[in-house]
Amino acid sequence: MPETVDDDLFEKLQQTLESDPNNPNNHYNLALFLWKKGEESEEREESKRFKERAAEHFLTSAKLNPNEGAAFRFLGHFYGRVAADAQRASKCYQRAVTLNPEDSEAGEGLCDLLDGEGKENLVIAVCKEASDKSPKAFWAFRRLGYFQVHQSRLSEAVQSLQHAIRGYPACADLWEALGLAYHRLGMFTAAIKSYGRAIELEGSRIFALVESGNIQLMLGSFRKGVEQFSSALETVPNNLAAQFGLASGLLGWSRQCISSGAFGWGATLLKEAAEAAKACTSLSGNQYSAWKLQGDIQIAYAKCFPWEDKEDSPEVDEKIFKVSIDQWKNTCLLAANSAKCSYQRALHLAPWQANLYADIAMSVDLIYSMEEKKEPDPAVWQLPEKMCLGALLLEPINKEFWVILGCLSSNHALKQHSFIRGLQLDISLSEAWAYLGKFYESLGEKLLARQAFDRARSIDPSLALPWAGMSVGYQDRTSLANESFESCLRAVQILPLAEFQVGLGTIAILSGHLLSPQVFGAIRQAVQRAPHYPESHNLNGLVCEAQSDYQSAVTAYRHAKCALAIMPNSKADINSHLADVSFNLVRSLCKAGLAFDAAQECEDLKRKGFLDIKGLQIYAVIMWKLGQYDSALTIARSLAKNVLTMNQTGVAAAIGLISSLIYSISGKESAIAVIQKLPGQFLESDRMRLIISALSALGPSMQLQLSLPSMFQTVVSYGVVNEIHSIIALSKMISSELNQDLRIDHGVNYLRKVLHMYPDSSLLRSQLGSLLLSRGDRMAPHKAVECAPLSDGQTAKPGFKSPDVIHGAAVVSCYACRSTIPKFSFSTCPVQHMHQKSRVYHLQRWLHREPWNRTARYLLILNLLQKAREEKFPERLCIILKRLLKDALSNESYLEKNKQCQYEKFILLLSASEISLQSRDFLECISCAKEALGVNPLNTEPFFAHLQLCRAYALQGNISNLRDEYANCLRISTTNEIGWVMLKYLEPSCQLEDSSDAIVVNLQKCIERKGNSSNYWVGLLYLACAQCFVWAEDYVSAEQALAQACAEVDADSCLLLCHGVICMELARRECVPQFLSRALSSLTKAQKASPTPLPIVSLLLAQVEASLGSKAKWERNLRLEWSSWPPAMRPAELYFQMHLLAMQSSAVSGQHSGVESSQSPERWLLRAIHLNPSCLRYWKVLQKLVDS
Amino acid sequence: MKLAGLRSVENAHDESIWAAAWVPATDSRPALLLTGSLDETVRLWRPDELAAVAPPSRGHALGVVAAAAHPSGALAAAASLDSSVRVFDVDSNASVTSLDAPPSEVWGLQFDPKGTVLAVAGGGSASVKLWDTSTWQLIATLAVPRPDRARPDRTGSGKFVLSVAWSPDGRRLACGSMDGTVAVFDVARAKFLHHLEGHHMPVRSLVFSPIDARVLFTACDDTHVHMYDAEGKSLVGAMSGHASWVLSVDASPDGAAIATGSSDRTVRLWDLSTRTAVQTMTNHTDQVWAVAFRPPGGTGVRAGRLASVSDDKSISLYDYS
Structure with a gap:
């Protein structure tokens, strides 16, 4: 059918043409029809015939109307593609373009023709002309842009391309070209955006992916770069540029990881990088840069592969340790060797590349250092020096090669010369200054070294070496330990090098920073990177020990010992180290509670003759812990013999230890005897002062007592004075008579006096607070609160209560009570209900801060119970309390047999019982109380549990049980007065015939016991x-x-x-x-x-x-x-009374003196009724009033 | 004219093999193949079965880049990346001497046909050094002058002499450099004659035709092999076909063919009469660093032999006929 349609159309067109042969449009339309037929036709000859006929008509059309561009365009197509007459074609196209510069087909056709003939300049001229003529000639801009990029006229290219993109916004080529132009111009962000657009339009744009990846690498965002390269490789797996980029991206990324100390991560990245580099070299074996990259990756791997302790057990097997160290070393060495090979391949391919010589030199040096070769003969040229010289021969003005030569050389003169040569080339070469400093440091030229480091640091503060160098001075006291620590820490943070890290650890010991997390991390990294170096393990042990992780410390010290055993050093050198490490090990074992192992180690040390004075002290302690008192005393004796040879601090420690030991083993008399024998100057230490005051507190020995006052004159430390005072306060409380309670008042009095002298001592304050709380005085808790101010984050000395506890406990011990209706509540507490709410809030804050703190939870519950009691147990609080109690009682720590725990559990159970009682759940109440009886810790009287049972039975009306429990209470008795008072309430319920005075008598006894006159x-x-x-x-x-x-x-x-x-x-x-x-x-x-x-x-x-x-x-x-009455709380009755008063005063008129006269009696009455309308009395009075 | 694979030894060295040279036959033994490798060893192989003659001889601190044998067959020299040239007795493997040069100033080497002079391509020194083989003293340094049109280069001298070749009559010496220049010297007068132009990339290997002292073949990274009239200073012909750098070239003893080894992992045999590649051997799996025809002579055996060594650690031996 289409044929017939076409034929119809054709005939129509033909007819139109015949009807008006001079109309160019008719010719054009027919020609267009024929041209299309020709395009559609599949047969070549036929197509040509159609097109030839079309061309005739186009020609006529063009002749008739020489301003019709389209006809020329088609003529151009015809001559160019069918007739192969390039000259005519280009003329036709030219004509078309001149007529219509926006005609992209003609323009492209013309340019293609000209380009084919190699007439680049003509193409550019055509494009320029077209683009000048019309801003919409996008084809021309595009073409021009491409050419300009090609000719590196970049800023023009950017403009052309941007213009072209307006016409073809979805043309990936244009975006790519624009990206390239930006890239070359150094506008990297813009380039990335353009490339990104190209990639968006066409995901498989390898060039854009690779180039944007390269830019990302250049900008240091390696992760993004790696992503780009990976996606490029997904499309084209064998793209050399992408593989190379991937490898170098991963290398850069891993360097970032390594410089932040993440060695393991870096190593895995490097493994991937090595694979990519391998792919690179197998794709193209004659790219020296690929081989160099592979070498770089391997070197980086050798320098970052971390050692891991695969064993979990604290027992360290030397053989296994050695094997694991050897494996680690081998891995590193293999990597270094393969790097060396890769560099050699690169050099073989491009022997004129000077830096490859330097690379080989450095890799060889690394291998030598790993193989731990003996000190080379400085007179003979070593291979690294030689290779470095090769680099210098090729590029004698490369300052970095000079620095490398200086670093690698073992000849002092050559070293110095190289650095100075480097500095001559560039005076602000910070590396050269830094290494020069290191060199001078090694020669012992401290001043020169310091100057060099100073210069290096001021030129480039981000260089690690000068910082590390500046920290060396602490040994000869030229700088403070703290300052050294800061410098070294900076060095470590800039560059996590094992040497720096070990140095940091060493300084941290001196400056007391062993607990800082930076040191911990640094030492852990040092162990990863220098596991063959005993000092790193030793420091690891010290750090663990500082964190009280004794098990890990023990493992670390054992590792250190193993590392020492496999060190290829001289014997004497090792022995002194071994003694130190063993000593550390013993101490950690002792602290970890492994006294038996520690004793064995000690004996081992003793056999080898390493046991020095410190060792002896620990040995003595271990023996004492093991219960071998005799040997402990023997050791103490031998220690005492050596006392005179020790220095001041050593003496203090030793004497202190000896006296403590003697006290623990033989009791206080012998300890006092020993101390009395000691010459005076030995007692001058803080430690001895504390021991003496403690001893004198325990027993009245006149001589010791006498020596006490003189102490305060010589004591320097503020903390020690406080501690001594605290001990004296304790001693005041201990009465000389046996079987008597502590005399708390004496202690309190003494502390008050001392606190006057040292008002800001938190130790004394918390002690006073604790004492006041335990005094049982009615007002004491409030005072306790006042003398123990809250301070967040401070921990109290064990034995005394922390301010938090004092505050919590003070509320509990307050007996103040309120009515249910707050309106009628007047506190009877003389201290005006001490900010109750804020206390509860404070406890909640405390619990929020330390959710694991059992005491906080316990005190919060008691506080809430107290609040509930004051408010007569409102339901809301009861529910909260029930929940809290359930939660607390399910706490695992209450399963412990600890006295304190048991007591708390007892109290909590009683509280639960009380809550149940208040919500009239008698069964639960009784069961809780019985459970409490079951807990029944040693020191607590079960009295209160029985009392609770009494109350429950009384409310239940179970007289017989009540009587039993009442009898139990009387039998068991308590020293707490409140117990008796409470019991008194229950007496009538028992309906006992003989109401004896038992309770009164018991209470009297109680009071007498306490010596309380009140x-x-x-x-x-x-x-x-x-x-x-x-x-x-x-x-x-x-x-x-x-x-x-x-x-x-x-x-x-x-x-x-x-x-x-x-x-x-x-x-x-x-x-x-x-x-x-x-x-x-x-x-x-x-x-x-x-x-x-x-x-x-x-x-x-x-x-x-x-x-x-x-x-x-x-x-x-x-x-x-x-x-x-407070104005808002006045009750109705008061108004009524005021009405009466007003009545009176109005009767006696003229006396307007009181408040009552401010209003009329009726108004008073009305207000009373308003407040309480249910009272009939008021109404009646009102009626009377109205009636009268 | 063809090559037939005879034998191939995989993993002949522990690492890439970079150098190969035939040690001429002596009265007591046939010609031997000498190979040098990145694994820092030099090894000797008895032909046809390619059996190792002696344990690998060490003595280099870095990879061996070049090896050459004395025409007498008694001595051989090997140069390594650390720029030391070790001269050793082939049969006893005893070091004769070690020629020390500044690092980066040794690359290719070649004994002169009479065996009195060892020419060493001087790498970064942009010269060829001549050593007397009896006294092992440096007798001359032939400096390569900078061509006028030389590209400005940031490296020191801008030249790196990679390869050296003697004319069969011993009167001329040619050397190839990294920038593609080939220099020809008059040995007797120790004088630079002229440059041969046409290459713009490193010329890693060159060899004179054994039958015509004027004809010089050069192998270059531009993937082409050039044939020069060394005296007439003109390019006679060029042979193209390799897909990557041409790393080495050697001329057959009959002068009718040359063999080339290349980065494209192939060995090619070129017919000089047609100047085309008549055969391409692809048995290597990595770039072929050296090819060497066995020199004639020795006990009875007239058959031609070609050896090639490669980065894939293998040695291949071919029959050339």
């Missing part, structure tokens, strides 16, 4: 009695009890208030006026005793006064009552 507890007991009587509605007895309580306790407003209330109640009930007067006196006392105006007291007093008929006093007291 009768506070007796008062409380009477209060409890009174409460019981009130419950039994025996108000007379209650009044008696309360009267007794008030008599026992001096002026406690609460007790007095209670007494007053009971008296009033009695007066109301029995109408006995004497009670009224008692109430009056009690309430008046209460009013006076209270530090702040106590509410209710005045109201009651007013009522009493009113009952007694004193109206004036009634009024005065009512006004007092008004003012003693």
Whole structure:
């Protein structure tokens, strides 16, 4: 069918043409039709025929309308492709382009033709013309851009290409060319972007991938570069440039890793790099750069391959160790040798490349150093020197070759000459200065060395060697250890070289930085890179020991010993090292608790005669730990013989050890005897002072006591003075009589005095806090809190409580209580409820800081329990507490048989029981209490568990069980007064016939035992009695009890208030006026005793006064009552009373003196009703008022 | 004219083999093949079966880059990358002398046809050094002058003499350099004659035709082999076909053919009458660093032998007929 359609069209076109043969368009249309037919036709001849016919019509069309570009274009196509008449073709194209510069087909055709003839300049001229004529002649810009890139006219090229890209934004070639132009111009970021666009458009753009990878490498982003090369290799696996780039990218990346100390990572990267380099050299064996790269990779591998300790056990087998060291050495050596071969291949390919000689020289030097050849004869040319000289012969003005020669040479004169020659070529060559410094240092020319290092450092501070060199001076005290450490640390951080790292470790010992993580990391790296070097293992051991990781330290020291054994050094040299390392090993073993192994090592040392004074000391301690006291004493004796030969610090340590040993083995008498025999100057050390004060605290020996005061005059250290004072405080507490409790008060008094002298000593403060807490005084906790200020992050000395604990405990020990409704809550605590909330927050903060801290959790629970108790156990708190308790009790550490743990568990169980009791879950309560009884640690009285059971049974109404438990309580008894008071409450519930005075008697005993004169507890007991009587509605007895309580306790407003209330109640009930007067006196006392105006007291007093008929006093007291309430908390009744008062004062008009007159009686009444509308009384009064 | 593979020894050395030379036959033994390698050894092989004659002889600190044998067959010299030339007795492997040169100033070497002079390509010194083989004294240094049109180069002298060859009559000496210049010297007057032009890349090997003292063949990194009239200072012909650098060239004793070894891992035999490659041997798996025809002479054997050594650590022996 299409044929017929075509034929129809053809006939139509033909007809149109015939109808108007002079219309160029008709010719053109027909020609176009024929041309298309020709294009479609598959047969060559036929196609040619069609095109020839088309060309005729195009020609006519062009003749008729010489301004029609399209016709010329097709003519150009015809002459160029069909008739092969290049000249005509180019003329036609030219015409077409001139007519329409945007005609890309004609333009490209023309340029292709001209290009084919090699007329580059003409092409450029055509393109220029077209691009000048029309900014939309994108083809011309494109062509021009390519040419300009080719001719390195880059900035023009960038403009042309950018313009062309506007026309062909999806042309990857253009983007690539633009990238190249930017690349050559040095605009790397722009180049990367352009290449990236090309890659985006066409993922398989190898050139763009490789070039952008190269730029990434140049910019130092090796990871990105490696990615680019890898993706290039995915498309073309055998691309040399990509493989080369990949290898060098990986090499650069691994260098970054290595310089940051990640040797293992670097090694794996280098392995990959080596594979890529191998692929490179097998792709093209005659590229010397590929071989050099391979050599570089191998050298880097040899320099970074880390040694790993494959053994896990702390036992170190020397053979296995040696094998593993040998394996490591072999790997490195193999890599170095293969590097040497690769460099030689490179050199063989390009012997005129001077740097290859230097590379070979360095690789040979590395191999020599690994093989640990003997010191070469400086008079004979060594191979590295010779090869380096080769490089210099080729490039005598290369300053770096001079430096390399200087480094590799073993001849002093040549070394110095080389460095100086290098410096002559470039005075600011920092490496040359640095190595010159090192050279002078080795010659012992300290001053020259320092100057050289100084220069190197000021020229290039990022060079490691001068920093390392500057740190050497610490030995001859020319610089401080700290300064040295800083310098060396910088060197290590710039360049993680094993030599620097070992040096850093050595300096760290002197400057006390062994615990710093930088040193730890450095030494670990040193072990990786210099496992054959005993010092690195030894330092590793020291670092581990400093971190209290004794097992690792022991392993490290054993490694060091093995390394020493396989060192090819002279015997004497090794022996002194061996003694040092063994000594370290013994010490670590001892600290790790492996006393038996340590003893064996010691004996070994002794056999070899290495046991010096330090060794003897440790030996003595080990023997003591092993329980072989005799040998320990023997060793101590032999140590004592050597004392005179030691220096000052050694003497102090030795004497201290001897006296401690004697004390531990033979007791304090012999220790005192020994110390007394010692000459005075031996006692001058801090350690001895502490020992003497401790001993004198333990036993009164007059001579020692006498020597104490003189101590303070000579003691220098502030900390030591504090410690001595702390010991003295302890000694004050120890009474000379046996079987008596510690006399805490004495200690507290002493500490107070001392604290006056040393107010900022945290040791003394925390000790005082601890003592105050344990004193059991009612007010002590608050004082404890005040004297132990919180300081975050400080740890207390073991034995004393940390400020955190003191603060937590202080709240627990406060007996203050509040009512459920905060509105009516008035703290009875004299210290005004010591920021309760902030305490709980503080404890939470502490727990957040140390979530593992059991004590923090424990104290938080107790604090919350206390809070719950104060607020009468609100449900919300109970739920929280239940959860916390469950969590805490499931803590594994409570499974321990530790006394403290057991005690805490006991308390927690009681708390759980209490919470259950409060939520009326008696079964749970009883089970918890019984569990607590089961825990029953040695030192805690099970009394409180029984008491808890009593309370549970009492609430449950289980009389028989209650009686049993009550009896248990009485039988077991407690030294805590509160226990008896609590028990008193339960007495009535037991319904015992013979209410004995057992509780009172017991309580008295308690109080006497403590030597506490305060009768506070007796008062409380009477209060409890009174409460019981009130419950039994025996108000007379209650009044008696309360009267007794008030008599026992001096002026406690609460007790007095209670007494007053009971008296009033009695007066109301029995109408006995004497009670009224008692109430009056009690309430008046209460009013006076209270530090702040106590509410209710005045109201009651007013009522009493009113009952007694004193109206004036009634009024005065009512006004007092008004003012003693905080404004927001005033109850309805108070308003009602004020109404009465107002009524009174309004009756006696003219006296507008009190508050009551500020408002009318009705208003007072209305406000009372407003506050409490449910009180009928108010309503009635209101009605009366309204009625009247 | 063809080559037939006779024998190939894999792993003849521990590392790449870089140098090969035939030691002429003496009365007591046939001609031997001398090879030098990156593994820092020189080894001797008895032809046809390629059996090792003696244990590898050490004495070099770095890879051996060139080897040459004295025409008498008694002595041989080997040069290594550390620029030492070791002259040793072939049969006893005893060192005769060690010629020390500054590093980077030794590369190729060649004894003159009479055996009185050893010519050493002087590498970075841009010269050829002549050593008297009886006293082992340096007798002359033939410096290669800088051609006027020489490219400016950042390296010291801008030249690195890689290869050296004697004309069969011993009157002329030619040397090839890294920049492609080939210099011809008059040995008797110790005078530089002229450059032969045409190469622009390193000329790693050159050899005079054994039958015509004017004809010089050069192997160059530009993948071509040139044939010069050394006296007439003109390029006679060029032979192309290798895909990569031509590393070595040797002329057959009958003067009718040359063999070349190349980076493209092949050995080619060229017919000089047609100047085409008549045969390409592809038995090596890495670049072929040296090819050497056995010199005529010796007990009875007239058959031609060609040896080639390569980076793949193997030696191949071919029958040339």
